[in-house]
Amino acid sequence: MSKRKSIDEINEKIRAGKAVVVTAEEVSAMGKAMSPSEVLDRVDVVTTATFGPMCSSGAFINFGHPTPPIRMEKITLNNVPVFGGIAAVDAYIGATEVANPHDTYGGAHVIEDLIAGKDVTLHATAKGTDCYPGTEVRTVINKEKINEFIMFNPRNAYQNYNVAVNTTKKIKYTYMGTLLPGLGNANYSTSGELSPLLNDPELRTIGLGTRIFLGGTTGYVAWNGTQFNTGKPLNNFGIPVGNAATIAVIGDAKAMNPRFIKAAYFEKYGVTMFVGIGIPIPVLDEDLARRVMIRNSQIETNIIDYGSGGFEILGKTNYKSLFSGEINLNGKKIRTAPLSSLKVAKEIAALLREEILGGRFFLTEPVALFPKTTGLNKLEINI
Amino acid sequence: MTHKRFVLTFPPELTSEPITYKLIKDFDIMVNILNADISPGKIGHLVLEMSAPGKVLKSGIEYIKGQNVECVPLEKKIFYQADNCIHCGSCTAVCFSGALTMSRATNEMVFNPEKCVVCELCLKACPLRLFSIDIE
Numbered sequence: 001m002s003k004r005k006s007i008d009e010i011n012e013k014i015r016a017g018k019a020v021v022v023t024a025e026e027v028s029a030m031g032k033a034m035s036p037s038e039v040l041d042r043v044d045v046v047t048t049a050t051f052g053p054m055c056s057s058g059a060f061i062n063f064g065h066p067t068p069p070i071r072m073e074k075i076t077l078n079n080v081p082v083f084g085g086i087a088a089v090d091a092y093i094g095a096t097e098v099a100n101p102h103d104t105y106g107g108a109h110v111i112e113d114l115i116a117g118k119d120v121t122l123h124a125t126a127k128g129t130d131c132y133p134g135t136e137v138r139t140v141i142n143k144e145k146i147n148e149f150i151m152f153n154p155r156n157a158y159q160n161y162n163v164a165v166n167t168t169k170k171i172k173y174t175y176m177g178t179l180l181p182g183l184g185n186a187n188y189s190t191s192g193e194l195s196p197l198l199n200d201p202e203l204r205t206i207g208l209g210t211r212i213f214l215g216g217t218t219g220y221v222a223w224n225g226t227q228f229n230t231g232k233p234l235n236n237f238g239i240p241v242g243n244a245a246t247i248a249v250i251g252d253a254k255a256m257n258p259r260f261i262k263a264a265y266f267e268k269y270g271v272t273m274f275v276g277i278g279i280p281i282p283v284l285d286e287d288l289a290r291r292v293m294i295r296n297s298q299i300e301t302n303i304i305d306y307g308s309g310g311f312e313i314l315g316k317t318n319y320k321s322l323f324s325g326e327i328n329l330n331g332k333k334i335r336t337a338p339l340s341s342l343k344v345a346k347e348i349a350a351l352l353r354e355e356i357l358g359g360r361f362f363l364t365e366p367v368a369l370f371p372k373t374t375g376l377n378k379l380e381i382n383i
Numbered sequence: 384m385t386h387k388r389f390v391l392t393f394p395p396e397l398t399s400e401p402i403t404y405k406l407i408k409d410f411d412i413m414v415n416i417l418n419a420d421i422s423p424g425k426i427g428h429l430v431l432e433m434s435a436p437g438k439v440l441k442s443g444i445e446y447i448k449g450q451n452v453e454c455v456p457l458e459k460k461i462f463y464q465a466d467n468c469i470h471c472g473s474c475t476a477v478c479f480s481g482a483l484t485m486s487r488a489t490n491e492m493v494f495n496p497e498k499c500v501v502c503e504l505c506l507k508a509c510p511l512r513l514f515s516i517d518i519e
Binding site: 177178180187264266324325337338346 | 469470471472473475476477479485487489490491504507508510511512
C-alpha cells in the first residue's frame with residue numbers, strides 16, 4: 001500500500017517548523033523530473049493562487065444603530081444602491097451594483113474604499129415604525145465606525161474558464177475584455193497551473209470550512225459556489241475542459257488589503273472586482289501529488305466566440321500556448337492576453353507559503369465535501 | 384536616421400497650412416501619420432512619426448513650431464499610472480502596435496511609448512482606467 005499523510009500530521013510538521021511548502025508552479029517544475037511518489041515524499045503542502053475579476057462578490061455590512069433607531073429600507077453608499085432587504089441596519093454591497101447603468105464607480109469601489117480605510121457617505125430612508133421611528137439618515141462611515149464588514153462572495157475561483165475571441169467585424173466589449181474583430185485577439189482569465197481548483201480537480205481537500213487566503217487575510221470556503229458544475233468533460237489529465245467547479249468564500253473585509261481586492265470597470269459591461277484567493281493543498285497521497293504536478297501544457301480549455309452571441313466553441317487550446325502570447329486556431333495565429341494577474345497570483349502563493357512556513361497558517365480538514373454530480377439548469381421562460 | 388513620434392496641435396486658423404506636405408517636400412522628412420483629428424475652424428491634432436537625420440528633424444520641428452503649431456513628443460502626452468497597475472494584461476489585448484506587452488520573465492505589463500500609435504484602445508481596455516492621453 002502506498003504512503004499516506006494526514007492533515008494532522010502535516011499541521012504537526014508546520015508547528016515543528018519542518019513542513020515542506022512549495023508553490024504550485026514550483027511543484028509543476030519538480031514534476032518534470034520526479035514521480036508522484038517522490039513528490040509525496042518531499043512535499044507536504046502546495047500553495048495555489050489566483051487574482052482575477054470575479055463579479056459574483058460582495059460584502060455584508062452592519063452600520064450600527066443611530067438615535068432614533070431606523071429600519072433602513074432604501075440604502076446607498078457613495079450613491080451606489082446597496083441591498084437593504086434584511087434586518088434594520090444590515091446591508092449587502094453587491095460588487096457590480098451601480099447607481100446609473102453606465103457608471104464606472106460601483107459596489108466594488110465602495111468595498112475597496114472601505115477596505116482602504118476611506119470615508120464613505122451613507123444615506124438611508126425608511127417608512128418609520130413604532131419600534132424604529134427614524135425615517136432618514138445621512139452620515140459618513142468608515143471601517144472603524146461600523147460593526148461587521150464581512151466579504152461573502154457566492155461564486156469565485158472558477159476551476160477553468162473559456163478563452164474569448166470575436167469572429168465578427170466589430171469590436172466587442174465584454175466581461176472577457178475588449179475583443180478585436182476578425183479574431184484579432186484571444187483573452188483568457190485563469191492562473192493556469194497556479195490556479196487553486198485546477199490543482200485539486202476533484203475537490204478532495206477543498207470543501208466546506210477550508211481555510212484560505214482571501215483578499216490579504218484569512219478566509220474560509222463557505223459553500224460550493226453558485227453554478228457549481230461537475231458535468232464538464234475531463235481531458236486525459238483529469239482536468240475539466242471549460243467552466244466547472246466554483247467556491248463561495250467568506251472573510252473579514254476589515255482585515256483585508258486593497259492590494260488583493262481591486263475594483264474594476266470593463267468597458268460597456270460594468271463594474272466588477274478583482275479578488276485575490278490562495279488555497280493550500282495538502283499532499284496526502286500519490287493521487288494528490290499527481291494532481292498538484294499538473295502543468296500548463298496539460299490544462300486545456302475551449303476557445304469561444306463571444307462576438308456573435310451564440311457562444312460557439314471554435315476550438316481547444318492549453319495554457320502553455322495561452323501563456324506563450326499566441327495560440328493557433330485552425331491554422332490562424334491569434335495574439336493572447338490575460339485578464340487575471342499572474343504577477344499578483346504568484347505574490348499570493350508566495351505569501352501563503354511564508355505564512356505556513358512561519359507557523360501562522362494551518363490546514364483544515366473540510367467539514368463537508370461538495371456534490372460529486374451536479375449540472376446546471378437553464379432558466380425556463382414560461383409566462 | 385532618427386525616428387520620433389510627435390503630437391501636433393493646430394490652432395483653428397491654421398488647419399489649411401500644408402505642414403505635412405512641406406515637411407516631406409522641403410525637409411525630406413519621412414512622415415507617417417498615425418492618427419489625425421482635424422476639422423475646419425476647430426483645434427486639430429495630428430500624431431506623426433517622423434524619420435530623418437537628427438539635424439533635419441530638428442529643423443523640421445523648428446519649422447512646425449514657427450507655424451504656431453504645438454509639437455510635443457508623444458511620450459509626454461501619454462499618462463499611465465504605473466504605480467496602480469495590477470499587471471492583469473487586459474490592455475495588451477488591444478495593443479496591436481506592441482507598445483503594451485506582458486513580460487514572460489516578470490509577468491509584468493511593459494509599456495513602451497516609442498511604439499504607441501495613439502489608437503486610444505487601451506484607455507477603455509484598462510479595467511482600472513490607468514491610461515489617459517492629453518489631447519484635448
